Amino acid sequence: MFSLKNKTALITGGASGIGLAISQTFAQAGAMVHILELNSEQAQQVAEQLIADGGRAEAHAVDVSNQGQVLETINQIAAKGPIHILVNNAGVSHIGTAETTTEADFDRIFRVNVKGVYNCLFATIPHFKANGGGVILNMASIAATLGLADRFAYSMSKGAVLTMTLSVAKDYLKDNIRCNCISPARVHTPFVDGFIAKSYPGQETEMFEKLSKTQPIGRMAQPSEIGALALYLCSDEAGFVTGCDYPIDGGFTRLNT
Structure with a gap:
């Protein structure tokens, strides 16, 4: 179960943290993993390690906030064969309230966490439609649905990720494109x-x-635990799952008192 053999997956921010765990998990499950990462050296090191461990991987230097770069990279990958999975994981954090968040801070969070997801959706969905379907997994956060102190801009961005997930899931049902998101706690x-x-x-x-x-x-949570949930949601076994947000939070959402 949960094999990704013969699947091609794009993972943004796939060379560190949660993204790295997803890259490793998908490679172990048989996917061809394309790491889209701002840090090209780190992405190359991870790709080489995945290959050394018996997987298949390629590294791509991409700023997800730059639509031109995203389109060029994803179109080049698609020219080699069908893309089956897109994981929108790249993101940045920020600590601050509405008063202490500067305009530059707000714009940076929006560019990466919101526009970055949009750019990858914009570039990938046409390829999914042309190939008869695909799977999208977005990385949201419990900050999308809960009030967290000092996380004003970050919470804004993850709320947008959650609602983009629902919108895409609704719009592309007829195209056999599933779209879900994961909301981790710490x-x-x-x-x-x-x-x-x-x-x-x-x-x-x-x-x-x-x-x-x-x-x-x-x-x-351990990053590998997020990777395991991502694997399920992007596998054929989750074929009846779309338009859902999955908290993976150690009870934070429902059990915190």
């Missing part, structure tokens, strides 16, 4: 470690424990 990635080290120097262990326990289950 996931233990290098970004989290860097944030703690920068914000709480000397208190890293204490703060990691404190942040872990904000999830009712008592820990952060």
Whole structure:
């Protein structure tokens, strides 16, 4: 079950954090993985490691906020054969309220987290239609549906991802295109470690424990757990699933009191 053999998958931000875990999981499941990543050196290193581990992968230097780059890259990939899966994972974070978020901060979050998803949808959906269908998975967040302190612009962007997911799922039912999103709570990635080290120097262990326990289950998610859910939603076994948001949050959404 959950084989992606003979499938071609595009994964934005696929060389670090959650995106890296999805790239690894999809490669292990047999997919040809195309990593679309701003950091070209990191993307190449990951692609080479996936190949060394027996998978198939290619790295592409892409700024998802640049529609021209996105169109050129995805069209080049599509010219080699059908694309079956698009994972819109690339994103950036920001801490701040409506008062402390500068216009530059807001624009940066919008360009990457919202326009970046749109650009990839815009470039990929015509290929899906031409090939008889496809699967889209967007990376949202519990911030899309819950009030989180100091996450004004980030929450805005993930709310947009959630509603874009619903819109695309509705618009392309007749084209055999499924579209879902995942909403993680806190996931233990290098970004989290860097944030703690920068914000709480000397208190890293204490703060990691404190942040872990904000999830009712008592820990952060591992990126591989997000990758496993992504694999299911992009597999043929999830063929009856579209227009859904999947919280993967250790009970945060429903069990936090």
